[in-house]
Amino acid sequence: MRFRDKLRGMAMGIVGSPETADDVLHDAFCRLWLNHKAIENETEAAKLTYTAVRNSAIDLQRRNLSHPSLSLEQVAELEEDDEVDKKKEQSEIYKAVLILSRKVLNEKQQQVFFMHDVEGFSYSEIADKMKITQDNVRQILSRARKTIREVYRKNEF
Numbered sequence: 001m002r003f004r005d006k007l008r009g010m011a012m013g014i015v016g017s018p019e020t021a022d023d024v025l026h027d028a029f030c031r032l033w034l035n036h037k038a039i040e041n042e043t044e045a046a047k048l049t050y051t052a053v054r055n056s057a058i059d060l061q062r063r064n065l066s067h068p069s070l071s072l073e074q075v076a077e078l079e080e081d082d083e084v085d086k087k088k089e090q091s092e093i094y095k096a097v098l099i100l101s102r103k104v105l106n107e108k109q110q111q112v113f114f115m116h117d118v119e120g121f122s123y124s125e126i127a128d129k130m131k132i133t134q135d136n137v138r139q140i141l142s143r144a145r146k147t148i149r150e151v152y153r154k155n156e157f
Helices: 003-014 016-036 042-066 072-104 108-116 123-130 134-154
Strands: none
Touching: 003 016, 003 042, 072 108, 072 123, 072 134, 108 123, 108 134, 123 134
16 A cells, blocks of 8 residues: 555556556556465565556556547447438438339329328328228339339339
8 A cells, every 4th residue: 555656656657547547556456466375575565566557557558559449428429420321321312212203103103102101191091082992002002112112222213
């Protein structure tokens, strides 16, 4: 305990932050404790302690250099950027599908597709408005989606 402040200062000089220096001290003391019965005198204990703290600090620095980590703020920023990119990509795909649907679907398929997938109407609401059965709505929507999917995959639009 007499050397604690000096050891902490040495560790802080290597790792750069007080919190990390405390972690280094803890790690070094835990390693030394495993062999505490083999230490014969105070001088040997001091030498081993300084060496263990220095080596732990250097090991931590090397580990951080070879395996860099991000702070929570950096992770949050990356997630926000990913969300923006995903939304932008989804928006572009959505626009492409709408343009594509106007080009490749017949009028009835367009109406059913837009009413269900764009405006959010249920099968029964579409059936009532178009005066057809719900099964017919499902069939028209299925065929419309299949047509759009095939043309989109072939990039023929």
